[in-house]
Structure formats: C-alpha cells, structure tokens
Amino acid sequence: VVLTQSPGTLSLSPGERATLSCTTSHKITYLAWYQQKPGQAPRLLIYGASKRATGVPDRFSGSGSGTDFSLTISRLEPEDFAVYYCLIYGLSEYTFGQGTNLEIK
Amino acid sequence: QVQLQQWGAGVLKPSDTLSLICTVDRAFLTNYYWTWIRQPPGRGLEWIGEAHSSGVTNYNRSLASRVSISVDTSNKQFSLKLRSVTAADTAVYYCARVANGAGSYYNFDTWGQGALVTVSS
Numbered sequence: 001v002v003l004t005q006s007p008g009t010l011s012l013s014p015g016e017r018a019t020l021s022c023t024t025s026h027k028i029t030y031l032a033w034y035q036q037k038p039g040q041a042p043r044l045l046i047y048g049a050s051k052r053a054t055g056v057p058d059r060f061s062g063s064g065s066g067t068d069f070s071l072t073i074s075r076l077e078p079e080d081f082a083v084y085y086c087l088i089y090g091l092s093e094y095t096f097g098q099g100t101n102l103e104i105k
Numbered sequence: 106q107v108q109l110q111q112w113g114a115g116v117l118k119p120s121d122t123l124s125l126i127c128t129v130d131r132a133f134l135t136n137y138y139w140t141w142i143r144q145p146p147g148r149g150l151e152w153i154g155e156a157h158s159s160g161v162t163n164y165n166r167s168l169a170s171r172v173s174i175s176v177d178t179s180n181k182q183f184s185l186k187l188r189s190v191t192a193a194d195t196a197v198y199y200c201a202r203v204a205n206g207a208g209s210y211y212n213f214d215t216w217g218q219g220a221l222v223t224v225s226s
Binding site: 029030032034036041042043044047048051053085087089092093094095096097098099 | 140142149150151152155163165166199204208209210211212213214216217218219
C-alpha cells in the first residue's frame, strides 16, 4: 500500500487551523496519527481514523475513510508545533507516512 | 499504565549484529503483539516488525532477511536482532506495544524511550 502524506511542511501561526492529509493507494480500515517532538518518542493522537487517544485535547480531530484521511487541529497552541505522522496497516505490514513538519510562521 | 524500557544500543561495526531488548512493566505480554520501529537521524519512521508470544511474527519485507523479533514472557521482555548491519542501519530504535482492545487496533499505543544505534567502522 502506497501512503502519501501532505504537505511536507506547513507554516502557520498560533490560533490558526491546521489540516494534514494522508492518502492511500488502497482502501484501508485502520489509520492512526502521531505527534513527535524533537528527542521524544512519537505520541499516539488518533486511532481508528477518528478516535482520540487518552489525554489528547479535543482540538485534535481525525476524519476520513477509504483512501483519504485528515488530521485537523482546530486552534494551534504553541506546543502543537511538531512533526506529525500517519500510520496504516495493510497487506500484513505497517507503513508510516513521510511526515508533516508543522512549524511556526 | 504500562511502561517500556529499552536496553542495548551504542556503536556497532559493519557486519555486526544489532541486539536490543525492551522490558515490559505491568503488562500481560501474552495479550499483545510487540513491535520495533526505527528512525534514521533527521528522517521519518520505519516499521521493522512485530512478534507475539505465540511465536507469530511479521516483518517489513525490506528487512525480513536480516531481522528477528521474539517475545520472552518469563522475563517480561521482547527483543530485536538485526544481522549484517551497515551504516544505513544507523537510527534511533523504538520498541512499542501494538494496541489490542477497547476499539483500538493496528496502532502503537505505548512506546519505549528510544535507543540510538550507530554503525561505523
């Protein structure tokens, strides 16, 4: 399964809305989103495309089905600037997206 | 809250075997798949493979010929071995748990702290 994450870099200001995208070459059922800050392990944000993990603020939301999925951060906080990855499972393998670097404008 | 603690890392020479262990605190190893992921410096995440205590394993096809992952329930740990390493295997290696339950599947819900492995002659 080919996984395409976009954009590669997203430059926004605190308070703005961020929308990140993952597109797959085949229909998939399970998609997760992760946040990674420098020097830290990734943190699970969203699983099952739209379910927030424990402790994740409600400004984070996931949507989509089939081949097109999105992560939306409704109002960016300073701590949200990080790299985000999507993760899919298909054909007995897991694949991460290439990552979106969400940076402060 | 389960915690994963990684052991091993450091510097290896080309053709060495990489060996890492992840110990699991307060978890039932038999109920989950356990997985390894790596991240080369400044780059993205790559899934390496997973293992269950039953012996079932799944590996990234690009690494399958060199990798083995196993689970040791008696010692509450799982391990990664990667043979014949090269500089391209230099990365931070993470262990993680594959979620299983409460509607959460096919994601990695708990991670170790990561361990840098450098391959250099």
